[in-house]
Amino acid sequence: NAGVTQTPKFQVLKTGQSMTLQCAQDMNHNSMYWYRQDPGMGLRLIYYSASEGTTDKGEVPNGYNVSRLNKREFSLRLESAAPSQTSVYFCASSATGTGGQPQHFGDGTRLSIL
Amino acid sequence: GENVEQHPSTLSVQEGDSAVIKCTYSDSASNYFPWYKQELGKRPQLIIDIRSNVGEKKDQRIAVTLNKTAKHFSLHITETQPEDSAVYFCAATPGANNLFFGTGTRLTVIP
Numbered sequence: 344n345a346g347v348t349q350t351p352k353f354q355v356l357k358t359g360q361s362m363t364l365q366c367a368q369d370m371n372h373n374s375m376y377w378y379r380q381d382p383g384m385g386l387r388l389i390y391y392s393a394s395e396g397t398t399d400k401g402e403v404p405n406g407y408n409v410s411r412l413n414k415r416e417f418s419l420r421l422e423s424a425a426p427s428q429t430s431v432y433f434c435a436s437s438a439t440g441t442g443g444q445p446q447h448f449g450d451g452t453r454l455s456i457l
Numbered sequence: 458g459e460n461v462e463q464h465p466s467t468l469s470v471q472e473g474d475s476a477v478i479k480c481t482y483s484d485s486a487s488n489y490f491p492w493y494k495q496e497l498g499k500r501p502q503l504i505i506d507i508r509s510n511v512g513e514k515k516d517q518r519i520a521v522t523l524n525k526t527a528k529h530f531s532l533h534i535t536e537t538q539p540e541d542s543a544v545y546f547c548a549a550t551p552g553a554n555n556l557f558f559g560t561g562t563r564l565t566v567i568p
Contacts, residue, residue, distance in 0.1 A: 443508075
């Protein structure tokens with residue numbers, strides 16, 4: 344049981360380049376999330392998908408797009424990378440239920456924009 | 458949206474002592490409060506959580522308390538060990554799926 348798998352683990356981009364971060368979960372969870380983690384700022388939600396076929400903006404969505412490809416996969420796309428998007432990106436998933444549910448995180452993608 | 462504040466930002470304790478990390482939240486509708494531990498370069502991992510219908514929860518050396526009236530919750534680690542050294546994050550959610558995280562506490566346990 345792999346849990347939440349993210350690819351790639353590391354990436355260096357030049358300003359203006361585009362790329363897609365991939366995330367897949369094998370826990371049959373309905374909900375998936377993308378966070379960014381910057382020093383001193385904790386985890387901030389970029390986008391989330393409460394269920395297959397739906398996506399919603401989080402706290403910091405500007406400059407990003409997402410696709411919920413199917414129940415297992417949730418991708419994050421940077422269309423035109425900027426240095427301010429240098430960060431560690433975490434994908435997470437959770438079951439859906441009354442009230443909040445524990446979120447399970449992937450190992451993260453360390454992204455540098457030059 | 459919800460606003461979660463976490464204190465202190467850094468905490469050093471001697472091995473065997475207790476550590477306490479405190480968080481406050483703003484949305485009285487919040488009803489789920491997890492705590493995550495993140496070791497250097499690793500993923501955040503859930504260590505304990507509490508729901509608003511419970512005032513305290515324990516799991517071995519870790520406990521969490523919740524005061525809904527004051528809108529604050531705390532993590533207590535007793536008999537600290539060097540392997541407890543990590544960054545700890547609190548979070549809250551008003552029933553929706555998305556969590557609002559505090560900014561983290563870096564705990565150092567000195568052998």
